[in-house]
Amino acid sequence: LNEQLNARVDFKDVNLSLIRNFPKLRASLDDLVIIGEGPFANDTLANIDELALTMPLRNIISQDPIEILGINVVRPIIKAKVLKDGKANWDIMKPSPAGTEAEASNYNIKIKEYSVTDGEIIYEDLASNMYMSMKDLDHEGSGDFTQDIFDLATQTDIAQMSFLFDGIKYLNKVKVDAKVGLAIDNNKNQYTFQQNDIKLNDLVLGFVGSVALLRDAYKMNMRFDAKESSLKNFISILPAAYTKDFDDVKAEGQMAFNGKVNGVYSDSSYPAFDINLNVDNGNIKYPSLPNSIDKVNVKAKIENTDGVLDNTV
Numbered sequence: 130l131n132e133q134l135n136a137r138v139d140f141k142d143v144n145l146s147l148i149r150n151f152p153k154l155r156a157s158l159d160d161l162v163i164i165g166e167g168p169f170a171n172d173t174l175a176n177i178d179e180l181a182l183t184m185p186l187r188n189i190i191s192q193d194p195i196e197i198l199g200i201n202v203v204r205p206i207i208k209a210k211v212l213k214d215g216k217a218n219w220d221i222m223k224p225s226p227a228g229t230e231a232e233a234s235n236y237n238i239k240i241k242e243y244s245v246t247d248g249e250i251i252y253e254d255l256a257s258n259m260y261m262s263m264k265d266l267d268h269e270g271s272g273d274f275t276q277d278i279f280d281l282a283t284q285t286d287i288a289q290m291s292f293l294f295d296g297i298k299y300l301n302k303v304k305v306d307a308k309v310g311l312a313i314d315n316n317k318n319q320y321t322f323q324q325n326d327i328k329l330n331d332l333v334l335g336f337v338g339s340v341a342l343l344r345d346a347y348k349m350n351m352r353f354d355a356k357e358s359s360l361k362n363f364i365s366i367l368p369a370a371y372t373k374d375f376d377d378v379k380a381e382g383q384m385a386f387n388g389k390v391n392g393v394y395s396d397s398s399y400p401a402f403d404i405n406l407n408v409d410n411g412n413i414k415y416p417s418l419p420n421s422i423d424k425v426n427v428k429a430k431i432e433n434t435d436g437v438l439d440n441t442v
Contacts, residue, residue, distance in 0.1 A: 136174065136221040137164045150183050153198065157181035169210070169218040178204035200243040211254040244269040258296065263305075264289040272313070281311040301368035303329050318342040326356065330365035333357055338390075346395030354387035360411045360425070374416055382411030382425060392436050399438060404431040 130138040141160035149155050163175040183199035210218045248266035252259070265288030272281035287305035291298070306328040312321040319341040327334050338351030355363065361380035364370045385407040392400030411425030433441040 133223055134163075134221045135166050135223055137166065138162070139164075147186070152186050154184045154186050154188060155181055156184065163221075165218050165221070168212060168216060172210060172218055173206075173208060174218050174221070175208075176206045177202060194237040196237045196239050198239055198241050200240060202243075202245045202248065205245065205248045205250075207248070207250045209250070209252045211256050213255045215256050238274070240274040242269070242271040258294065260291075260293040262289075262291050263287050272311075277315045279313055281313055283307075283309045283311070285309070298368045300329075300366065301371075303366055303371070305329060322351070330371050331362045332366050332386075333362070334386075343393070343395075346393050346398070348393050349400050350391050352387075352389040355385065358383050358385060360384045360408060360413070363406075363408075364413065372415075372417075377416045379414040379421075380412065383409045384411070399433075399436040401436050402431070402433050405429070 139162050140158045142158075144155075144157045144159065146155045146157075158180045159178070161175070161177040161180050162173065164170075165172045165174055179202075181201040181203070182197050183201070185196055185198065187193065188195050208218075245266060245268040248263070248268070250261075250263045250266060252261045254260070265286075267286045268283065270281055270283040273279045285305065285307040289302040290300060290305050291302055292300040307326070309325045309327070310323040312323060313319075314321070319339055321339040322337055325336055327336070333356040334353050335356050336351060336353035338349070340351070341348040359380070360382040361378060363384045363386060364380065365375060385405070388402065388404035390400050390402045392398070394400050406427055406429040408425055408427035411427075412421060412423050413425065414421035431441065
């Protein structure tokens with residue numbers, strides 16, 4: 130690995146077990162660390178307590194190519210970073226020497242399931258002034274990755290997710306519970322989101338649509354809407370609103386929140402979008418504050434029809 134990567138890879142131990150996943154074989158690496166080089170010499174890209182692979186038992190008694198059926202990542206800390214010049218710390222593969230061909234691999238990836246347990250992910254993009262963090266992340270997915278066209282079912286739970294863009298904090302330690310089903314078409318590099326629900330604190334959003342991977346861009350066609358019409362559910366995602374006494378907050382009034390995104394996203398283009406928020410005669414009362422906020426009425430529409438940000442209304 131160290132010969133193939135512009136990074137230093139190390140681990141503490143290797144374990145093999147037949148008992149935990151019998152009749153499958155479980156192989157794991159303990160304390161796996163990936164540390165960058167060059168401009169990222171002081172950065173740790175990944176620090177993983179355990180990386181485990183599940184394989185058929187026959188892999189140790191036959192000459193057949195090794196099959197990897199499942200991947201489990203336990204307590205990973207991943208720190209992804211992009212510098213102002215666009216260099217990313219995960220771009221660590223060394224280029225192949227000119228005139229050489231890649232050797233055939235003796236591995237056969239037949240993944241049926243994967244999981245991440247108690248993870249932490251930090252993404253920092255200095256080029257676009259963006260920051261996102263996810264703490265206490267549990268994620269699992271199942272699907273037949275051996276097929277070109279298949280369904281992938283996922284469950285994600287995040288205790289705290291924060292998102293900042295251009296110095297503005299849009300999400301602050303939001304709790305996430307997401308059940309997402311995907312129809313994957315590898316022939317077309319297209320991912321279709323079936324009817325899915327994502328819960329952000331108390332706000333439940335449903336969304337459908339698709340994302341297609343182009344050569345240097347993403348083609349998007351997505352729609353979302355709030356599943357419940359309570360004002361309290363909506364204000365739970367506001368950065369300063371979700372406090373320890375939020376369960377005792379009294380909020381009345383109806384709310385509607387929906388939107389869509391359609392078009393190509395790349396370094397030089399943005400998709401068109403349409404976002405709507407309506408609040409009718411809302412009232413909010415925090416138990417720790419002497420006064421309430423009364424008669425809240427909002428009718429907001431953010432619309433862009435051509436993807437040119439300067440034409441946003």
